Amino acid sequence: MSNVFTLLVAREARLLFRRPAELANPLVFFAIVIALFPLAVGPESQLLQTLSPGLIWVAALLAVLLSLDGMFRSDFEDGSLEQWVLSSHPLALLVLAKVLAHWLFSGLALVLLAPLLALMLGLPGHCIPVLLMTLLLGTPVLSLLGAVGAALTVGLKRGGLLLALLILPLYIPVLILGSGALQASLQGLPVVGYLLWMASLAALAVTLTPFATAAGLAISVGE
Amino acid sequence: MQGKNLPPRIFSPAPSPKVSLSLNSPLLEAVALACERDWRMLFERLELRLAAGEMLQISGPNGSGKTSLLRLLAGLMQPTAGDVLLNGQPLAKQRAELARNLLWIGHAAGIKGLLTAEENLIWLCALHQPASRDAIWQALEQVGLRGFEDVPCHTLSAGQQRRVALARLYLAAPPLWILDEPFTALDKAGVAQLERHLAQHCENGGMVVLTTHHTLANTPDGYRELDLGQQQP
Numbered sequence: 001m002s003n004v005f006t007l008l009v010a011r012e013a014r015l016l017f018r019r020p021a022e023l024a025n026p027l028v029f030f031a032i033v034i035a036l037f038p039l040a041v042g043p044e045s046q047l048l049q050t051l052s053p054g055l056i057w058v059a060a061l062l063a064v065l066l067s068l069d070g071m072f073r074s075d076f077e078d079g080s081l082e083q084w085v086l087s088s089h090p091l092a093l094l095v096l097a098k099v100l101a102h103w104l105f106s107g108l109a110l111v112l113l114a115p116l117l118a119l120m121l122g123l124p125g126h127c128i129p130v131l132l133m134t135l136l137l138g139t140p141v142l143s144l145l146g147a148v149g150a151a152l153t154v155g156l157k158r159g160g161l162l163l164a165l166l167i168l169p170l171y172i173p174v175l176i177l178g179s180g181a182l183q184a185s186l187q188g189l190p191v192v193g194y195l196l197w198m199a200s201l202a203a204l205a206v207t208l209t210p211f212a213t214a215a216g217l218a219i220s221v222g223e
Numbered sequence: 224m225q226g227k228n229l230p231p232r233i234f235s236p237a238p239s240p241k242v243s244l245s246l247n248s249p250l251l252e253a254v255a256l257a258c259e260r261d262w263r264m265l266f267e268r269l270e271l272r273l274a275a276g277e278m279l280q281i282s283g284p285n286g287s288g289k290t291s292l293l294r295l296l297a298g299l300m301q302p303t304a305g306d307v308l309l310n311g312q313p314l315a316k317q318r319a320e321l322a323r324n325l326l327w328i329g330h331a332a333g334i335k336g337l338l339t340a341e342e343n344l345i346w347l348c349a350l351h352q353p354a355s356r357d358a359i360w361q362a363l364e365q366v367g368l369r370g371f372e373d374v375p376c377h378t379l380s381a382g383q384q385r386r387v388a389l390a391r392l393y394l395a396a397p398p399l400w401i402l403d404e405p406f407t408a409l410d411k412a413g414v415a416q417l418e419r420h421l422a423q424h425c426e427n428g429g430m431v432v433l434t435t436h437h438t439l440a441n442t443p444d445g446y447r448e449l450d451l452g453q454q455q456p
Binding site for chain 2: 003004007008011014015018019074077078079080082083084085086087088089221222223
């Protein structure tokens with residue numbers, strides 16, 4: 001069973017690296033959105049620094065959302081999902097492997113890119129570890145929650161907007177905690193409470209959302 | 224909906240004296256099956272039985288519900304009314320049993336264009352029935368893809384891609400095969416070979432349900448045809 005899990009992660013990795021544009025698009029989007037703000041708001045560093053926690057988190061959230069629509073689409077169209085549903089392995093396990101692979105190659109790259117962009121916005125260096133921690137805990141939650149919406153909308157012709165409407169409200173707690181932790185660290189306040197909350201959200205998402213996603217996929221395949 | 228008062232149609236086995244297989248307990252059964260799509264009744268009160276050694280060809284005009292029937296039988300879709308039974312038990316209650324017994328190749332066969340033939344099969348085997356690398360290479364050779372094992376599937380022709388999916392039939396395969404248009408894009412020799420292979424599988428006690436528009440030249444003893452075109456009220 002764990003064999004299937006690792007095989008699926010390896011297969012997804014292979015697929016993504018043979019189609020690198022899909023990998024790069026959310027990252028480039030993330031970088032461009034962040035780069036737009038100094039241009040729009042003006043280069044006043046004090047203002048940018050105050051805004052930066054919110055900016056980074058909203059941009060990260062939108063970048064993840066952008067990558068979600070395609071998460072199950074090609075598997076749906078080429079019949080792979082039918083094979084998953086009919087397999088003797090639990091669908092939730094396959095889903096977890098798929099989302100983990102998706103996060104490893106899109107979410108993790110985003111986490112690694114974020115400190116650079118944060119420094120560009122004038123976020124002080126002592127906040128960078130907190131930024132990394134919140135993104136490391138928060139982006140898996142975004143991917144896992146997004147997978148539920150992606151599974152439900154995969155059968156629709158234009159599911160993209162519906163997906164955003166379904167999923168963005170669910171992202172609010174992650175957004176509040178993530179940017180809240182950064183704000184607190186900017187002001188020199190303790191952040192452990194925020195991080196613990198985010199960790200518990202991540203634990204909840206890992207354990208519960210694969211079942212919801214699996215149910216969504218079974219519905220989409222059964223249409 | 225007008226067909227409510229009609230007697231249920233029972234598709235009896237082929238009138239060949241040699242066959243008494245469907246008197247055995249049937250593996251796959253449909254009881255009073257109905258399927259409605261977009262407020263249109265595709266078929267209703269459909270009864271069928273499939274026991275070891277039998278092959279069922281589902282035919283009918285486009286849009287008559289052939290693929291829907293296959294998806295119902297494979298448990299991918301829920302029927303509007305009626306039940307699909309596996310060994311006498313409803314399908315929904317025995318997913319694991321179904322997964323062990325069923326090989327499904329849909330119209331889209333689950334082959335990734337970016338992966339090679341070998342990688343595709345390794346994954347599909349891991350998902351369903353574990354097979355060794357040697358067995359996979361042998362199966363690819365049997366479907367005439369020797370030398371194409373490590374070529375990305377999107378560079379193969381449509382017929383060759385179909386052959387990659389069909390290579391699963393040459394691996395250690397479960398007894399019940401449900402195949403949606405397996406002959407699509409195959410050349411004449413490929414069609415003849417697949418027909419022989421399907422007949423062989425039935426003669427070895429397997430079961431095949433398939434849709435195709437073409438007339439099968441090579442059929443096993445337990446062959447029947449179900450015309451969904453005659454089902455419509």
